[in-house]
Amino acid sequence: MKQSRQFVNKKIQKTPLLLIIGVILLSACNQQPVENTNSGEAAITFAALEGQRAEYAALIAEFEVQNPDIDVQFVNLAVDPTNMSGFATQADAIALPVVPVGSDAYNYLDIQPLAETDSSFDQGGYLPGVMEGCQVDERQIGLPYTASLQVIYYNPDIFDEAGLPYPLADWTWEEFRLNTINLTRRNGQEVEQYGFVNLSSMVRLLGTMLNRDLMISNEEEKAGALENTLSSYLNLVQLGYVKVPQEEEYPGDLEFLIRDGKAAMWLDGLFRLEDYRNALGEQIGFLPVPEGSRATARCLAISAGSQQPQAAWRLIRYLSEQDGPFVLANEFPANSAQLQNNANWQSFSEEEQTVLKAALDNAWYGTHWLFATLNQEFDNVLADQNNLNSMLLSVLQLSPPEPEEPFEPQFAFEVRSTPDDIPPEAVFIKFHGAFLNREVSEAMVNEFNQNQTDYYIYTNVAPEDADCFIGYQSENQPAAYYPLTPLLEGDAESMALVADLPPGVLETTRRNEEILGIPLFISTFAMYYNPVLLEQAGLEPPSADWTFTEFWEYAQAATQEEIYGFGLGLFAIDMIFDSMNSLWVDESSDIPVFLFDTPEVKQTTEFLLKMQYEGVIPDLDINVGNKYWTWRENILSDKAVFWMSSMDDYLNEELKYEPGMLPLPGYIPNYSLTSFPSFFISKNSSDPKGCWEWFKFFSANPAIYGWIPLRNSVRNSPEYEALVGTEMASLYRKIIDQMEVIPFDEKGRDSSYLTTGPYFWFQTTIGALKYGEDLDVPLQNVQFKSDAYLTCMLNMDGTPGENYQTCMKLVDPDS
Template sequence: MKYFRLFTTKKITNIIPIILFISLLITACNPQSGAMEDSPRTTITFAAAGFFQKQYETLIEEFESQTPSIHVQFVPLEEATPGETLEHTLAASLADVVMISPPQGQDIYYYLDIEPILETDQLFDASAFWPGSLDGCRAEGRLIGIPLSIQTLLVMYDEAAFDEIGLDHPAPGWSWDDFQEAAQLLTKRSNGEVTRYGFVDYNHPTSLLAPLIDAVNRQNGNEYDPVKLTNALDWYVSLAQSGNIPSDYRAEEAGEVRNYISTGQAAMWVDALSSLEERRNELGESIAVAPFPQGGINGNQKTTQAWASCGLVSAGTAHSLEALTWLQFLSTQGVPGINSLAIPANRAAAEESGYWNSLDVNTAAAARYALEHGWYGAASNLPFEQIGQALNDAKTGEIILADVLELIRMDQIAAIPPTPQSTPFAVATPKPPIISVPLSGDTIVVDYFVDSSDLADKETIEALAQAFMLEHPDIIIRLEDFKSSGLPYINFDLMAENYGCFIYQSGLADYYVSQLYNLQPLIDAGDEGQDLLNDLPESEILRNQLNGDLYALPVADRPTVLYYNKDIFIEKGVPFPALDWSWSDFWQAAIAVASEDVYGFVPINGREFINILLAAEGIELYDFTTDSPVINFNDPKFHAIVSNLEEMGNDGVIPTIDEHIDWNKGNTQFRFNEVQSGKAAMWLNMAGIEYGGYFPPGTTNFEVGVAPVPSFGYPLMPMNKGTAFYISRQAENPTACWEWINFLSDKPEALAGIPLRQSILESERYEQIVGVELATVYRAVMEHPRQEILADYSEKYPSYPLYLWWPDTLASVFEGVPVTQALTELQGKSEAYLNCVESNSDPLNEDVWKGCAKLVDPDFQSLLYSE
């Protein structure tokens, strides 16, 4: 299988020399290295969601103060592996301790069986945890983690229904006989129809019965016995056949599930304790909870379903004792990222957390009892899914339960072979130590914000910061990103307020000049400053100047480029896009590579694509910035563009383009899905995005190429996707900030997009980082004419209705409306709207222009999100 790589692998390769260089210097310059031998400190790594890094680092600081012999290094999972999911094979190699979703199947063998270690650990006290909760971290008999929190299922019920018939409420210790009686008595009927069921299971009977089923199996020596199981479950089938439990959950509308609970047609059901507040908000304060029933075969032990969130220890760790010490500490804390309604697995931690104070007395009693009698899964490989289906089939009365259970063949149930993972692996080596420089009165600290969307990953910037600090021992670079900043969101104002220097969208000096430090004196201070400016495109300098002074240092551009599936081009025998190809070449290629299953081109952002086509023809659809507004929907060039798109759509070369502002009403999501599923031969996105921006790493089985947009760079296509370094006016030491951003501007591995410095773009080092092919494409893109810088402007009349109308008109053409008719109607509607707002004394008033839009288009409201 082939995987597309633009520069990830090469980036890592280029970071390694930096890290090695730093490590050598640290070793050579650290006079205390010998002293450390007297007090060895073990470093372990801990991987968890990067979003909670700051909270975890607070816990790490507390842990290390209590256990100075162990240093915990945090590994943010999202930064280590971008994408929606993380494979256990990778997670277990990233860190000694991992917080991740439970492994299944053979993946369990990537984690250490810690039971033998805990048995010899005199400090470990199993009784500190809720009874049986360690089993919540057990897989195939192996204890692969320590429980950190517990959640339970409970029987949820409506107290009002019980009170209505004078029936005692369920209480801890109630029996299965009590449950049966309640289900029968609580069922209400009217004219022969059930209006309220005693119990509702939504065709998941094992959500209630699994502990009982397991108890039958355990009593039989973990041997599946359909006869004994039938004897234990027949009563449940009888309840359903008597109309006390529904067997049909189909609603009148196909595909829908009848919601008995929300409509008040259920007296009892199974639900999570964490859902209680939500249910009370929905149904009222009469909703309460009780533990699962008990008695008979399953006695009073392990009766209520529960599950644990566990901290796992990698099987590749070289520091198992230290890893377990850290996990035991975590079990006594409030662990970030775990459901806030979950209960701490450590009993003392549950008491100290104040959790019980958040519950009413009866709920707390039910939850405590459930935890004391928690069931965390079967001791054997019971076929719960098949047993549950057998119960559902028998509930209808058409099949006898014993007959269906008899058909379940245990020898055909897939079991995990009890063979440990045999492939040896090791946990990744911790990062080299960060330079620690004691702060003194002469030390300069630069607070810098790392934006991962505009820069390389934080690890790369950290390595570069270390290299910079070795060159400038009097300066400390303190890095923060969004996850570690504690900020509620990111915008320019917050950047300028909280950081000395930062990277952000280019060309904003005119808007934020009061918050920015003037870079011109720093540039004029020496020849190097002017040399730097001479290395940048003049248009980018002008964009960031104000009255001849520079307020931002432009560093990278992220123009729109074309991405394409190389495998499809090769399969169809179509040459790859040339660096100087035309729009005619583009459409010929799109037609040639299109097939029944693949579009030749998919524009995810339809508006952007149309604007590019318009710019190629040098036209604007409308201009309301002057005293004489212009509307060009009847322009022959636009007619030709729309006609061509219609033809391409009819031929299956492109999909329909419906750019309704509400994604739920347009087909933007469909186009996105077509690209992501590999059904697009070509698509557009910003430069500098690996995988073309729509594929998580490791999910593509084809190679992606990059090409310029045909004849890119038209004067009428304003675009400002570049990035620049800014220094805040509040920076404590602007000169140090300047040194740092000047240093970064010379490091292509630090930037996302295309470097603006000509010397960097043309360098062999840049080719080594992104590859010769991509470097060649990016150079060609930057050789195209740059678009004009458009001055800030304001409209005389609101053009927003036209912004909504023309994509709607384009969609109608794809649906079959003739092009001439569609554009003529659009031109007329737009002119009528303009006449209306022009005749009003307050055209910018929202009520006025919306009223005009609705006057000429009664359906205008449907184009908006809401009134």
């Protein structure tokens, strides 16, 4: 955007360099950067997502050929949603997954001085405006390497039906407005087809025009221009030509208007193109947003803690001039020279390339400091909580935020490479500790390394390269793991450790009489409740040993107008059928047997429809994917008293209150080897004994577990109770005590896909039924399709995972 600092050709405009804000401490002890392995050679680290390792490896190899004085080590970028500022602590240079905001941006160098000293650097080689995508608070915190666009999709069939020509790439806002009006179709007062559906925000549609208006110096003229721009869009919404998410709607809800052919145009990312063409046909077209499309850049940054900024600059400059790597579909290289040779670009027709070039040439990347406030206040206007004129008067009185008081950074920066302080006699152990509490894990690694000299634990390593790791066991690759039996035999401490697990848990990792791993913890399903709504209904919280019958009594008693007693949740329907002894499939034998047409399944289905009819549960939506998001929205909008969810569901973090938690009522979930993150030693480990000593050390600490620890001594310890609280510790113990574990099937039968089609048909069938309807024919139809699907799967060559979609289409072409 224009208010951001601009790069100019060959040099960057010089502004005073802000001192970096923020203190980042990696550990209690200072660790030194990588020492040069050869005289005059700089060693630096580069962090990116693990999935891009192979692509970056090839680029880094070529870079090192062209820059023999720089040695680059790739680092797997650890993404912690609770610590998005922590990327800067992981390497000298980083391919950022997101652009930092606010003070987080000061963890990265302003690259202005580095670019100024590089006489060959030419900003003119990049897409117009893309540099702004890596600017924060007028600091250039990185170089862009990819760009992705927001576009307006359109359905040509709807234009044809209305007899309207397709818009051109240089269309204006007025053309957009008229098309939106002319393409809206009504039946009386009801809108049957919208001219435009906005899946995004107001700002993403109007950003270029809003920025133009905000740059007007005369305050009265500025207010008038903004009012004209916003009122033009507001009128379209209020008159029903444009559909936007309502206060209690999730944007994904509106996507089904598009898929049902009820939207002529809509705003979304270009990365969704294949999705829409798969759903609606190859004819779906796209256009730039009138006046300018919103675009996003991915950025290559340099950590403010790097000891090798010049070498890091040369690396990110080189990478920014390459063709990828890309994260999303239909991203383009930020370097203009690479665009024409980009395979994705060449896959578009000439006409489509003209549209894309117009979009890229006029795209906006930065943002005005008022945009977030304008967007929020405009939503209030839509909700009739304010009027447009008053809103603008209030917003335009705001002043830009004051810059933070700067001070020098204090980085204890750890360069991610082989440490140079390993005791000479120590064995180097590479450990990948996914799922563990990161801070506690790092502290324990330091403690372990400092308190003994036999082994040195190193943690910045990919799972496939690790000597030992935390993960889920693969059913099909038992040879990948080192058998633990030799480490257990004759060691009383180790034997006591494996005996310190609930019954059956250890058996989930046993193959061919060998123990391959040690299950560590579990994120189980539980019943959650809204304590405010429960009290509002005049009910006390249930006891932890409540029954399934008591649960339904609570759910019915808690149901109020527009408030569901039970808001369902992921796998809630499975729990209901299991708890009412009406299994829809028997998997006790080698081949599953479907039971959809049994009296038990019919009775439970009828019960569910009755609960739906009485408002105790929400609609069993015919669309399985949409249903889940609707249920979530009910919970977040305080429209559900009880719901079922897993402990690690981020839904719980979005709530505005602390939900109550109980075991599932009278229901014992089954757990198998894929339920437990476990400790494994790789068959390629350089020292299995060192891995085992490290495991014994860390596994006794209650604070290292993110979920419920499986070790009985840990879970029952006073330390664990102090950590989570007496009430929650008691609840977690009860959940584990109720747990039922299914040993691994030594036959290795992969039956999951054998039930995929039947489960889909059953869900969509009951979602379309109403209470009081005859159930025999619909359930018999599901049974018939399920039996036919199973026959198809059993007679197909290849794996079930390769065949299930084919069999679903053969049995039911509408699937």
